[in-house]
C-alpha cells in the first residue's frame with residue numbers, strides 16, 4: 001500500500017455551541033490540515049496520483065473555509081464546527097472530488113485520513 005500526504009493551512013473563526021467555557025465565544029485559529037490518501041497501485045510512470053491534483057482538490061476545500069465564520073457554512077448549521085467535525089467535512093469533500101477523477105478511480109485511490117490541527121499541539125483525525 002502507498003500513502004501520500006498533503007498539507008495546507010487556513011485561518012477562520014468558529015465557536016462551539018453548548019461548550020461550557022471560553023470556546024463557546026467566537027474565536028479564530030490557523031488550522032493546519034493534513035490529507036492522507038492511499039493506493040494499492042501505481043500508474044505506468046510509478047505514481048499513485050499527481051500531488052498537483054491532490055493539492056488542487058485541497059485548495060477548492062480550503063477556499064470554502066478560509067477567512068470564514070465556519071458556523072455559518074450550511075454543513076455546520078446543525079453540526080458543531082469542532083476540529084473533529086471539520087476533519088470529517090474535509091474527508092467527505094475530498095472523497096467526492098477524488099471520486100469524480102477518472103484516473104484516481106481507475107487506480108482506486110481513497111482518502112485514508114484527515115488530520116486537523118487546531119493548535120500546534122492539539123489535533124483531531126477522521127477516518128473510516
Ligand SMILES: [Zn+2]
Nearest residue numbers: 014023027029
Ligand atoms: Zn476553537
